[in-house]
Amino acid sequence: MSLLCVRVKRAKFQGSPDKFNTYVTLKVQNVKSTTVAVRGDQPSWEQDFMFEISRLDLGLSVEVWNKGLIWDTMLGTVWIALKTIRQSDEEGPGEWSTLEAETLMKDDEICGTKNPTPHKILLDTRFELPFDIPEEEARYWTYKLEQINALGADNEYSVQEGSQRTPLPTAAAQCCK
Numbered sequence: 538m539s540l541l542c543v544r545v546k547r548a549k550f551q552g553s554p555d556k557f558n559t560y561v562t563l564k565v566q567n568v569k570s571t572t573v574a575v576r577g578d579q580p581s582w583e584q585d586f587m588f589e590i591s592r593l594d595l596g597l598s599v600e601v602w603n604k605g606l607i608w609d610t611m612l613g614t615v616w617i618a619l620k621t622i623r624q625s626d627e628e629g630p631g632e633w634s635t636l637e638a639e640t641l642m643k644d645d646e647i648c649g650t651k652n653p654t655p656h657k658i659l660l661d662t663r664f665e666l667p668f669d670i671p672e673e674e675a676r677y678w679t680y681k682l683e684q685i686n687a688l689g690a691d692n693e694y695s696v697q698e699g700s701q702r703t704p705l706p707t708a709a710a711q712c713c714k
Contacts, residue, residue: 544661551655554578564598631661
């Protein structure tokens with residue numbers, strides 16, 4: 538089991554500020570969470586969510602919705618492969634993602650998005666180390682993960698380009714003898 542931590546930070550929308558009253562929906566492994574609605578073309582949510590993850594071959598689906606009088610309309614979506622999410626016990630600055638207009642499906646599961654919109658969202662996503670390992674071991678793995686994350690920062694990539702980052706084993710699997 539891995540613990541996925543997501544901080545929905547803020548967004549930038551193209552259009553008149555008074556036409557936006559938006560909220561964000563996060564979906565992963567049949568679990569759905571939603572932020573509060575915030576008005577304006579540069580909303581700031583700063584809301585944290587945690588999910589227990591058992592399958593790293595799936596992804597996190599992020600949808601941004603605009604509240605309406607009768608029905609809500611989707612401004613865009615982004616799909617983040619769980620394999621590409623860093624492991625860290627500290628929050629980071631986040632990463633801007635362009636919201637896409639459509640989702641791509643394969644075998645009844647979302648596998649990506651396409652058709653970019655002019656809207657962007659800032660998210661901080663990370664897998665957190667479990668708290669039930671000895672402190673000395675946690676320090677060791679934190680140091681190792683910092684080294685790995687530093688290597689990854691030098692080799693930036695884009696999921697749309699087809700590159701895939703090799704997943705790290707979960708901390709529980711690393712600690713087993």
